[in-house]
Amino acid sequence: MGGISLQSVERSVAQTPLIGQILARLADAERIVIRAIKAHLAEIDPPDDEPPDVATDESPATPTDVLRELLDRSMYSRPDDSRNALYLSLLSDLLPDEARILAALSDGSTYPVIDIAEPLLGTSTVLVLTNASTVGRAAGVSLPHHTPLYVSRLVLAGLAVIGPEGGSAMYDDYEMLLTDAAVNTAIAKARRGIRSARVIRRTVRISELGQELWEAAK
Structure with a gap:
């Protein structure tokens, strides 16, 4: 078959x-x-090259979340904790050259500061250069031509303060500062015809907060 x-x-x-x-x-x-x-x-189990459409549980923090966390922390922070948080925040914002300037100011020394402004017109003042100072070179900063910026940032952070013109003992210091290239450039820029630029003499020193920070961190 x-x-x-x-x-x-x-x-x-x-x-x-x-x-x-x-x-x-x-x-x-x-x-x-x-x-x-x-x-x-x-x-x-989606392929690696195709991420799932479902959002992950960890979403980015919002400003509201950050503020709420700060407020919650403030309820349980001791004075020492708050002080350390302040000091750490201030130090984290400092540039290395600014730390050198703070060190130069920490012994209570006062340094000359010069602002350059256009000739006075009415009640307005147009500043061409602010916070030029010899403190940068005295502190041995790496970028002395940025000293005006460093001093401005220290003042803004509350670590240094600008005071009135220094006495006769600072005469030579002001004269030396007037030979600085940045100051001379600003004087030439601020000049208006026959009217010379205004040279405003002041001083810079460490603030009370700056002194506290230095003593706590040194």
């Missing part, structure tokens, strides 16, 4: 429309199930 060949079975199926339709529907159903399984697996 001869065996039944595959070709004969295929011919029989093809000649039986009902069986062919059933097999076709089963194949379609199988493909649908496979697609559904793949989609489900992709949702559970």
Whole structure:
């Protein structure tokens, strides 16, 4: 008795429309199930190059969150904790050259400061240069031409204060400062025709807060 060949079975199926339709529907159903399984697996473990659409639990902090945290911390902070937080914040904002200037001022020394302004017109004053000082070179800063900026930042941070013109003992210091290249450039820029630039003499010294910070950190 001869065996039944595959070709004969295929011919029989093809000649039986009902069986062919059933097999076709089963194949379609199988493909649908496979697609559904793949989609489900992709949702559970998405590919690395396709980040999930669902947002992570850790969202960026908002200004409200930061303020609330600061207020909560302030309720339980001791004076020493608050003082240390202030000192650390001030120190973190200092540039290395500014730290050298603070060190130069820490012994209570006073240094000359010069502002250069345009000739006075009415009640207005237009400053061309502010807080030029010899304290930068005295402190040995790396960028002495940026001393006006360093002094301004220290004053703004409350670590140094600007005072009135120094006495006769500072005469030579002011004269030396007037030979500075940045000061001479500002004088030339501020000049208006025959009217010379205004030279405003003042002084800089360490503030009470600056002294506290120095004593706490040295």
